[in-house]
Amino acid sequence: MATRLQAVRAEPTTDHTGAWSLAVERGPDWLFVRVESDPTTTGPASSLADAIWGMIREHHASRVVLELDRVDAIDEPLIGAIAEVGTRVRREGGLIRACGLSQPNLDRLKLAPATAVPHFGTRSEAVGTRCCGSGSCE
Numbered sequence: 001m002a003t004r005l006q007a008v009r010a011e012p013t014t015d016h017t018g019a020w021s022l023a024v025e026r027g028p029d030w031l032f033v034r035v036e037s038d039p040t041t042t043g044p045a046s047s048l049a050d051a052i053w054g055m056i057r058e059h060h061a062s063r064v065v066l067e068l069d070r071v072d073a074i075d076e077p078l079i080g081a082i083a084e085v086g087t088r089v090r091r092e093g094g095l096i097r098a099c100g101l102s103q104p105n106l107d108r109l110k111l112a113p114a115t116a117v118p119h120f121g122t123r124s125e126a127v128g129t130r131c132c133g134s135g136s137c138e
Contacts, residue, residue: 020035020036020037020038020048020051020078021036021038022034022035022036022051022052022055023036024055024059026059026061027127029063029127030061030063030064030065030127031055031056031059031061031063031064031065032064032065032067032123033052033055033056033064033065033066033067034067034069034070035048035052035066035067035068035070035071035078036070036071037070037071037072047081047084048077048078048081049080049081049084049085049088052066052081052085053084053085053088056085056088056089061094062089062092062093062094062095063094063095063096063127064085064089064094064095064096064097065096065097065098065099065123065126065127066082066085066096066097066098066099066117067098067099067100067123068098068099068100068101068105069099069100069101070100071100071101071105073105074101074105074108074109079108079109079112079115082098082109082115082117083112083114083115083116083117085117086115086116086117096117097117097118097119097120097126097127098117098118098119098120098126099119099120099121099122099123099125099126100121100122100123101119106119
């Protein structure tokens with residue numbers, strides 16, 4: 001059973017495109033990290049990827065879903081953060097998935113092949129089994 005969603009203001013990340021806030025929810029076998037635009041938040045210029053990675057490490061998670069349904073417009077810094085977190089999670093032997101992007105944002109993410117983070121419409125779809133074309137599932 002999942003725990004209640006907790007807002008985490010663990011050093012909100014700001015860059016030239018605005019600020020981000022993170023919320024985390026621990027479920028059975030998965031860590032859900034919600035990324036949302038927060039134009040009222042200011043903070044030190046730290047990396048969004050580092051903030052997300054810190055939350056993953058703090059919860060000792062190896063299966064992560066990035067919830068992006070509260071992102072108005074995906075931009076290059078966010079795409080870079082998704083790619084970086086995806087690389088770090090896979091390097092540690094974990095699974096990472098994303099969910100909730102609108103179709104225009106998803107199209108933009110797909111144009112950045114370096115991300116390689118599978119996207120699903122909903123959280124439920126993201127935690128289900130994903131079969132790849134080769135017949136293997138992740």
